[in-house]
Amino acid sequence: MPEAEDEALRRLPPWRVKPAVFLDRDGVLNEDAGYVHSPDQFVWTENAPEAVKRLNDRGMLVIVLTNQSGIARGYYSEDEFRAFTAWIGEQLAVHGAHVDATYHCPHHPDHGEPPYRCVCDCRKPEAGLIDMALADWSVDLEHSVMIGDSDRDIEAAEARGIKALKFEGVDLLAFLKQNGLV
Numbered sequence: 001m002p003e004a005e006d007e008a009l010r011r012l013p014p015w016r017v018k019p020a021v022f023l024d025r026d027g028v029l030n031e032d033a034g035y036v037h038s039p040d041q042f043v044w045t046e047n048a049p050e051a052v053k054r055l056n057d058r059g060m061l062v063i064v065l066t067n068q069s070g071i072a073r074g075y076y077s078e079d080e081f082r083a084f085t086a087w088i089g090e091q092l093a094v095h096g097a098h099v100d101a102t103y104h105c106p107h108h109p110d111h112g113e114p115p116y117r118c119v120c121d122c123r124k125p126e127a128g129l130i131d132m133a134l135a136d137w138s139v140d141l142e143h144s145v146m147i148g149d150s151d152r153d154i155e156a157a158e159a160r161g162i163k164a165l166k167f168e169g170v171d172l173l174a175f176l177k178q179n180g181l182v
């Protein structure tokens with residue numbers, strides 16, 4: 001599909017505005033083993049695919065917002081990150097689930113080389129990743145929520161007035177149920 005047409009479809013008219021669940025990736029969708037970037041390192045948190053499917057079924061947008069300073073640090077490239085993101089999508093599809101979009105920050109203020117070594121506005125707790133998502137999608141912010149395992153996730157959401165929940169548990173589906181999201 002040509003990009004412009006795709007863009008038009010994604011910019012839904014107001015009556016198609018949807019609530020979003022913004023998910024941090026490492027520590028929420030998958031176990032945070034530190035700079036996870038390949039299938040052999042990837043372990044779902046408990047019931048994560050089912051949790052995403054339930055959000056899909058409720059008609060909520062599922063948007064992943066993830067700091068990936070491993071790119072700045074030279075542990076993996078942006079292309080490798082994108083290929084890995086596609087692989088995660090394939091694993092979700094096995095469960096009938098999908099992530100609508102993933103936005104990442106490849107930067108770090110101190111590590112690596114420019115252009116990745118920089119003070120950016122997208123590395124959480126900055127809210128730039130949220131702004132990127134909001135530029136692309138018609139989101140009902142009032143009924144949206146961020147789920148993260150770090151204070152940075154919470155701060156980023158609160159900077160845009162989005163409700164934020166800290167996931168410290170094990171089972172993502174149980175967490176969604178406890179918080180009345182599914």
Ligand SMILES: [Mg+2]
Pocket residue numbers: 024025026027028032148149150
């Ligand atoms: Mg995390």
Ligand SMILES: [Zn+2]
Pocket residue numbers: 104105106107120121122123
């Ligand atoms: Zn950034």
